Amino acid sequence: MVLVFVPYLAAAVFVAAVVIRWVKIARLPVHLRWELYPVAHERNSAYGGSFFERLDWWKHHPPTSRMGELKVMVPEMLLLTGVHEHDRALWFRSYPFHLGLYLLAGFIGLLLAGAIAQTFGARIEAGWLPTTTTVVGVAGLVLLAAGSLGLLLRRLASPALRAHSAAADFANLIFFFTAAVLGLVTFATVDRDFASLRLFVRALVTFQPAGEMPALVAIEIVVVSALAAYIPLTHMSHFFTKWFMYHDVRWNDEVNQVGSKLEAAIGRQLGHKVDWSAPHIRGDGKKTWVDVATERVSDSGLRPVELDAGDGKNPPRVLSQKEIGKP
């Protein structure tokens, strides 16, 4: 019975870790633009062109193409086109690894679908579902085992990769490899058609005791659950943080327009207190970014300027000499 709780616990950790990390990143402040071309939603992304190429670009609404983003993102996710283009040797190891994970995610989905169908009385034994589940599961396990082993050997063989790796970088790959091999051994020895696993998934769906099952299947369930819970706690959370890296940074060319929400956010951030200590800043925790950006660095004639707080009530203006006082 205890075993039934393990996947639930793992799923809870997985979801919590993803949500916490997602919220943490999403709540980070608007940053300065730092895009990198080609930007996929630009009209001229084929050669890396931007709206800046147009005369008086601010008079035209920047053209954006969600389809352009999909054209880049979908092959990137499904085929790892970036690695294929820039590091073919890595792709031959990384792609089987990732494809294996995709197939195993599909495998779990098929197991769940089968279990739910059975719960509602459907007889799936003679249909396509068990065979498809088996093919997808075995293919996923083989690819994951091959990919993780390939990545591990590459990391061990290359002095540079080895030097840059922390212990966890090796341990993570061993973890994946172990889970995949364990799954294959379980399949080959005690669970040839994943029937035991399907029964277990049915127990999960119905909240019933799983009953007796081979020890290897139970171990596999624990190992895979632990792996699933572990992934989003590490840098491997890139499976969803990549969205931020592309949309918030690499492709983020949103123009700051007067009166926009973006401008209001910038205005608020310009009001943050600074405590950088270098002599040319001397942030004392009281000065704001506006103060720093507009203070007189010397008697060079720099005049402070009053910036909008972002609410549009106080438009920026250069202060007069009278307001500033004599240097």
Add this chain to the structure above:
Amino acid sequence: MTTAVPFANVGRPSERLGTLEEKHRIPLPPPYDKDEEPPLPQLSAQVRAACECSLDDTVAVSLPRPASPEAEEALVKSFLAGLDKLFSEANNWTFLEPLVLSIEHCAKCQTCAEACHIFVESGRNELYRPTFRSEILRRLYFKHKSGGSLVSRFQHGDIDINWTTIARLLELAYRCNLCRRCAQTCPIGVDNGLLAHEIRKLFSMELGIAPKEIHEKGSLLQLRVGSSTGMSPAAVKDNIDFIDQDMSEKTGIPVKTRWDVAGADVLLMHNAGEILAWPENPGAFALILDAAGISWTLSSELVGYDAINYGLWYDDAQFARVAVKHAQIARKLGVKKLVIGECGHAHKSMMVIADRVLTGELNIPRESSMTLLDDIVASGKLKLDPTRNDFPVTLHDPCNVVRLMGVVEPQRRILRQIAPRFREMTPHGVDNYCCGGGSGFAIMSGHNFADWRMRVASRRKFRQILEAFADDLDPKHPKYVCAPCSNCKGAIRDILKRYRAWERVGIHYGGLAELIVNAMADVKPGFINFSEL
């Protein structure tokens, strides 16, 4: 490839952590393939004793060695305080999200390494691997944040938190051109260029440490006297007067620059280095804009006659100060738009990065001179005779203009119209290689740094130039590298001079505006006069 450097060695004092090894380097194309490169001049014993230079064979910052262990300890504490600030919203909202994403998600796959011209041209020296400095920062951050816990060391690796590590990290931040070619190849989106930028910021904004060429004699000088060249408003006006006279004589067309014209359509801002080093460029702009009938002006106000903004490379406060000043000047003049001359980092500073600094009335329209020149050439307002540019021309893509802001085609459309023998470098456009002068390298020349730059950072660009003209390397046949950026021009000038490229293979360089003027039918022939070189 040189031997990998264990991170355990980074914090262990030694004379240097690594060295350039000639035997691993890729030979240049003919006719330079048989040349024996003289060894890199070594830092003297006095310099090694006085400065923090235990990274490699050169030194960018020339930071004096701390006088005592207590002084070292104080610097380490300051660095760690800066590290905390770097990851705080109040102090670093400007780049916090990209920083956090790049620190937390690198898979250490090394896909980025082969994209880096410095790494490859150094003979794949491990010190210059794009991830090397990032990994030091990452390990320092996680160790500091976790107090060196076992879990953190397991997950992120270990490193000594001491002055040796930190002093080497400082120098490492200045072995990257911030061209971000590596970031383009990262499958996840990690940006090692950004991390180099953030390391520079930490040192500058918390400890006040930065190369003097970009800080004291760069952005601070610009804010104090008006320009990093040291030119006062009176001096810049004198120089431009001289340029106007010279242009009028050379071209046969009267040129008269107008200053501080309120309500002009265009406020043009040049990198003031052009005025001193390549006066024909601002002169060419003046002639073209006049010929096109554009209402334009220069500003003689402090900072307004120098488009540079070195803060882009190392310090957000300095960046914001200069950007605000530029915007104030444009607003005060009441111009319709601010146009950036041929200066790559000024383009990116004012058009991209400053976009989220300038709010309200300071958010004035800003445009690239590439776009404006393209429009002028396409409009037919200039009578052009492309046969005057009947020599091979190739185009250098400044990273800041192309990869980092997507202005790719306007300059090409111009060249296709005015330079019949235009050919591309390989690769080009957003995949270009940096000139080697990016992020301040072009103006940093302390000790043997300029020598190192030409030997390593600019070498890929020289290789590309030679390959672009490989069909005719006869020195009697002049060839032209069009580099529409001041820093790039400086770096290309230096590398061509170092290899005597004019004398040996007939390669010269210059800007885009000069090529346009050279093709103008109303101008006396020979504006670009190779015989005078």
